[in-house]
Amino acid sequence: MTCIRWLSSLRRTSGTSRKACEEDGLRNKRSVNEEYLEAFRTKSYIEICNKAQVRIGKTSTKTLSSSSSSSSSPSSIPLCMQLTEYLLEPRQETITNITKRLKLHHLLVEYFEASLEACRCCDTILEAIHSMRFAYRRITRVVKLSKMVLDDANDQSNNNNNKDAMYRELASFALQNNPLSSVNTVQFRVIHDKYVELLHRLRSMRREIRRRLTMKRVFKNVAGVALVTSHSVVLVALLVFAFHSMVGLVAAPSILCSLVGLFLKKDRENIGLRACERLCEQLDVAAKGVYILINDLDTMSRMVKRLHDEVEHRRVVAQVCVRNGKCEILKQVMREFCDQESSFLELLDELEGHVYLCFLTTNRSRRLVMQEITEKKD
Template sequence: MSSFPSPLQTQTRSQHSQGNVASPFPNVLREHENCLCKCLNQICSVLSGNFTDDTPSSSTTQLSPTLNLSHEYSLALQNNSYNEIRHMIEAQMQVENVIEGEVTDTHHLRLSPVLRPNRDCVHQALLHTNPNATLTHLLSTYFDHSENITTLCLMLRQCVSRARTLYAPITHLLQDFPYDPSSIHISQCNSAIDVFTQFDSLDNPFPSPDSHDFNEMHHSFSQLKEQLDHHRNKSLSRFRVLHRATSGSAFCLIGTVVGVAISAVVISTHALAAFVGLVSTSLCPIYVPSHLKKKQLAHMTQLYAAARSGTFFHINHLESIVCLVDLLHSAVKGDRELIRIALKSRDIYLIYEVVKDLRNSRNKFFDKLKELEDHIYFCFDAVNKSRANLVDQIHPHQSSNS
């Protein structure tokens, strides 16, 4: 919550050397501005259904916050699918008791209502693909990763709830604690100490941005994107070689027919004609791709585009979410460091300064908490749209030889 250094922090460096507190994260909002703005552009594209394969150019575009982006963000919050999944998850959280350390199966039971298309639909769609094809394996990997990021988002949504619970007593304290230091009573200081003690005893609700979950998931999506690019380029390269070979065979066939005709007129010996035919057959094999092959190539290209777009969007959502988690994790850590100074000194003036600092930064903290919550729901919506788009690309076709 203490987004910027306060006079209290400056003062405590000189008066309480043993409780020296560095500025928790000065200017951290500006550090994350580009990251969040970049993802906002991608969010607007996802919610408008703009799944295209021009993601490389999008990823390198320099983005900056503008009024238009704010407007698009507001529109995104009113999106029907966004609100539907938000209400679904909030309703689910109200009726379920979240138990720390749940077994995986129970966690997936909570995941199933919000993940669309669900596992069974995905499995049925993949049955229509060649099980031995590399592309089928990559598509299956994408669906697994999309489940993983949804699971992560569910966990972070629970972190948001825990953060609100953690700061609820602080919020009540800020409302009741006097604004004028001369009006503070000892009982109010004791109440503040109790609240601070409770706050300090609880864990930070947000995981470290360097945690294994974030790093591993980002690596998995980045690796999948590279594999999709590599296999797509390899497949297209093979098709171009085949196309050139086919064109060459057609010209070779024409030359052979003409040559045989001339040889039949000029030279009437059967042996020489047979020799010409033999040479033409061995050196100019004729291979004409069928219409089915062309359709399969087009289908394969659509599948690559759908999987790659989803992967790209999820990477950007993940990066934005990690930025916000980093911000909130640091805020809680900074608040705890300030509160520990008050707990150690129990000085009325220091308690007043801590309360003042928390009061000044409260809105910033809850604004970012709400922003993280919004991004979590955006990610849910993007995952479902991407999964549905990919299943739609797979399902109409009964086989794929890619």
């Protein structure tokens, strides 16, 4: 999006100086970033974050208390938050009941199933994020110990103990599994391809229905004018004949009934056209929802891949440091971990924010589709 606005700004300012073009591009870039950040300041986003944090806090407390008697470390505790059942709107049970009652189009049913699958994928990412935070506490402890070593440079015995503790923490961090490995990139690609195919089918069905509606309207207008004109001519002729013959008086009611049937048939055709129009609107809203899902999942996939590679790099560095055992290598590793600690935790927070944003946009799309399905239109 930023690139598109940048190119458009270059076209608009083709006759201006290079400096003016760059300033315009920077202003557009800032405006895009402001729009992006604004999504994280909305009331609905804050509400869903608070709701999720309450659920996560309850789940984490329950999990920790249930495992306090075990010997497992906090980094190995499975969270199993299942926020989908807690945050998803409308609830899947409601969708199932309406599907049975109204006999929805199969593509709409597939849309609701796809949105449910996307939220469950978000669940997996959130569990990996929080497991990663538990696992990264080892690095945080190592960083604190390294600062203690620098502060107590004269206390050799204490420094040796701290260094031993640092090596133990680094060895444990290098040996443990990468929590982000549970979020399989292959799964992301499969979901992406499936959603792109669903988007294509939604758009194709909508275009096909639109073509049918256009043809029906044209045929209806032409046939309706011809039919009404012919019946009107016959009716006028029979009414004129009715004034001069008893046969006309007997035949006139049947002609009137046929005209009434004609108009009733026309009303049924109008109802059918309105039903097709509503289906088009439903498919259109569902297609927009799938498009948003694809973008959200692609963004999270890239962020997960980046964080996964960062963790793998830290594990390799920790392993090399432990195997080498030299003080100079340890200092260099600590310097790298100290410099990158805040940026890594910020990336985790940003990924978590995108997960909540995906929940928010998914719920919004589901509500819009459900509104199109259940809303009564004349």
